[in-house]
Amino acid sequence: MKNATSYFLCLLLLFCTSYLCNGQTTSKPAVKVDHLIESISASLDKHYVFPGKAQAIIAFLQTQTKKKAYSSSSKDPQKLAKQIQADIYKIHRDPHLLVEYNPNLSGQIQGKVVPSEEEIRRSKIFEREKNYLFKKVEVLPGNIGYLLINGFVEHITEAKPIIASALGFLANTNAIIIDLRENQGGEPDMVSQVESYFFKEKTRMNDLVNRSNKDTTFYYADPAKTDSLTLSMPIYILTSRKTFSAAEDFSYAMQQAKRATIVGEITGGGAHPTMPFTVGQGFVVSISFARSLNPVTQTNWEGTGVVPDFQVDASKALVKAQELIFRERQIIAETKKEKQKLDYLINALHVNDDLLTLPLDQFDKITGTYGPLVIYRDGNRLFCKFADNVTELAHISKNLFVLDGNAHIEFVKDSKGSYSKATLFVSDGGIFEEQRK
Structure with missing residues (x-):
């Protein structure tokens, strides 16, 4: 297999x-x-x-x-x-x-039943040049790790240093998002290898029941395979309709083991490995020769797909996952300032840079001087001048805007309906008010 x-x-x-x-x-x-x-x-x-x-x-x-x-x-x-x-x-x-x-x-x-040594050599070169389909790793705002995997390749020994480097880079993050929205499958052994980094104890994840050879292969997440790198932070997996086969195996097993939250679209629904068999006279029949069997559910995702815990359009899955992480952290936040910092991060996710959604007459009601900040309109764009610095405001929602990379500003109405003050929300969780002059 x-x-x-x-x-x-x-x-x-x-x-x-x-x-x-x-x-x-x-x-x-x-x-x-x-x-x-x-x-x-x-x-x-x-x-x-x-x-x-x-x-x-x-x-x-x-x-x-x-x-x-x-x-x-x-x-x-x-x-x-x-x-x-x-x-x-x-x-x-x-x-x-x-x-x-x-x-x-x-x-x-x-x-050709077994690939030749030359074909194996070329396959290894191909996978290496594609970086074993580990396409992106970074730390997002709020100390969230992000890992983009576009496939589960065959050659684990060669890929292992890349896997360890990518996950080691994210070892100090508060949560990790694994993006499988473009991942259409690959090798179950590689799925097992990646899963192993997220469990402290050896855990049975999936069985592959093979009809052809009347055998069953058991796949485990095993920390012994990770050279002592074990990640215990929350894991979020992004899916789309394109997510298929081995990528569904990873998503479903992590979900059923209560080790990951799935965000995105219902996946493609392919749980049965398939191969073409020649039947003579130039004809070929593709036959599903095995089936996945989850040890928790005693079934699989064939035909139904993996159903996300939070179902949203694939294009919105990354933002949704980040918001879920921040809101979970708000629940356990110990200080008011920490909660306010998370509010700032949530608001920053929804910046749309589209000031045309607001009428120009509302801009004019907002313009004025708030403490050291001068808010003015130029055409259909809103600006803030502070000393010699000028920045354009980006709209978040209602009367809330991005002031700069470290602060948001909200214009607040008084009891008479006039904008009498501005509240500044700073990225470290601080909140300040400036009265309108």
Whole structure:
């Protein structure tokens, strides 16, 4: 199972290329339909993750064959593949289960089961040049760690220094956001490796039940694999509809182990590893040969996707996660100033830089001198002058604006409806008032 996902991805790329190049010829021999159905049935019986469904499909295909239902398509293999596919879906609709006529891919599967040393070497170079798909690491305002992972690669030994460096860089943050919104999967062993950094004790995370070899692989988060780097801060995972396969494995297992909060969109819903199998005469059948089984739920996310704890559009997930972190910290904040600092950080998340959302006459009501600050309008833009420094105000909400990188300013009305003072909120949690002159 270790190389199954990577091998499948390579074959899938090859499949797409060869399919586009594979035009029909005018002199193909007729397909031996009986032999084809027999071969498809044998592959389903041996590999398909749902034995009962496999038997029901096999019985129906054999009935159709006896009725000569495929005879008219025997000289048109593309049409025949679609017809068999449609009949399979009449019994059980599984988007992973695909029948294709693709002689090039069929030949590749027959001729190459294990990658050569040269192919492995090139694969390692490719992963290294992509930085093992660890694309970004930084510390966001409020001491929040951010890690962008766009895939779970195969070569753990080579990737391990990068993983350790990225997570070590975030070791002193108050919380970590792991962004999987563009992550479409990869290797379960790499998933297990990354999970291991977030647990103090060895924890069973996922089982992979393999029908083909009648074996089950158990995956653990194991701190013994992390060279003593264990991160105990809260973890938030960002997801989208694109988040798939191994990325869903990571999200679902972390969520069910109560080790992460998921923020974003429901994921793609692929919990069954799939591989193409050649069934002769140029035909290929993609079959789900294994299934994930979570030790907590005793099920998986196939077809349903991983459901976030907080469901928002993927484009808004990062801001939402930061806000959730700040609000959680407010609950346990011990001082008023600390709570005020977190209010500042929350407000800073919602700066839209769009002063056109406010009418110009409201700008004019705000303009004036507040202590040492002179607020004035220039066209449809609002500015603040302090000594010789001039900054443009960026709108947050209502009468609250960004004054500069370290302060927000809110214009406050008195009982008569006039703006009589301005409240300054400083990034360290301090609050000051300036009366209007």
